[in-house]
Amino acid sequence: MAQEYPAGEARPRRRGRKLFIGLVVLLLLVAGLLVVADRVAVGVAERAIADRVSQEVTKQNAQAAAPDVEVHGVPFLTQVLDGRYERISIHLRDVQASVEGDAVRLPVLDVDARNVRASLDTLRSGQGDVVADTVNGTGTISYDSLAALLNRPGLTLGEQGGKLAVTAPVDILGAKLTVRGTADVTVADNGAVALRVNNLDAEGLPNLPVARALLNSYAKGISIDIPLPDLPFQLAVRKVQPMPDGLTVTADAKNVPINSAS
Structure with a gap:
């Protein structure tokens, strides 16, 4: 015969189990709200930094499409309270600046x-400041x-075997x-x-010393230092490399403001 227990003994256990489940659900809801709040705060910060x-x-007399900003690091709110962020990525498109009256275009600039x-x-x-x-x-x-x-009519540039063609x-x-x-192509001291x-x-070049001298003179005329526009964020160019879609520029800077006080 199965042992019988007073009816009142099972009820406290069921009540305790329901209380525990309710507490778990409440904690999950709070955690979910915190995650949502964290992501909302990230969006607000990213828009503020983008502006x-x-x-x-x-300020640098340049133009660009609206920047895409991504603040890395989880959770974000702890970084806000600390006032220090691990990493911020900035993606700029269609950057245009002027050098001696000519427009220099950077289709993409990743910072x-x-x-x-x-x-x-x-x-x-x-x-x-955001530094x-x-x-x-x-x-x-x-x-x-x-x-x-x-400024040489008809001149075209490209990439060939890792060199500038x-x-x-x-x-x-x-x-x-x-x-x-x-x-x-290298980076000059300036x-x-x-x-x-x-x-x-040149195919068909006359086999004459004067013809070769003229060709060498043309080569010398385009062997120059080409100034670049000032890059945002005080970036200093360290390396240039010909690539199929353009001349890739690598730059860096230290202890600089991402933005300046208005």
Whole structure:
């Protein structure tokens, strides 16, 4: 015969189990609300920083599409309270700036800011600085805008075997020729792109010393230092590399404001 228990003994256990389940559900709801609040706060901060980045770009007489900003690190709210953010990524498109009257276009400029300091009051009021310990940027300069800075009619640039490929029409001793060759590109001490044309040749070039001298003179004429526009966030160019879609520029800076106080 099964042992019987007084009816009242089972009821407290059921009540305790219901209470425990209710508490778990409440905790899950609170956790969910905190996650939602965290993500909402991220969105607010990203929009605030994007607005200030746009102001910074405009201050440097440059133009760009509205920036995309992503604040990394979870949870976000603890970073807000601390006033220090692990990493902020900024994606700028269609950046245009002027160098000696010519427009230089960077289709893409990606900026990665690390260890960013921004107080809660700065984000809320829009006053104050957002300062990063380190900022790294990678952008691509279109070959069309780079060729325009050289100011040689018909000159086209591209990438060939990791080097800068040069193609241009020239008139040598009355002959209309197309010259082709490559150029080495490095960063000059003043931050400009140092372009040094080598291995330049032209099919049908007259086998005369004067013809070769004229070709060498053309190569020398486009072997110059090309100034670049000031990049946002005080970025200093460290490396340039020809790529199929343009000249890739790598830059960095330390202890700089992502935005300046208004």
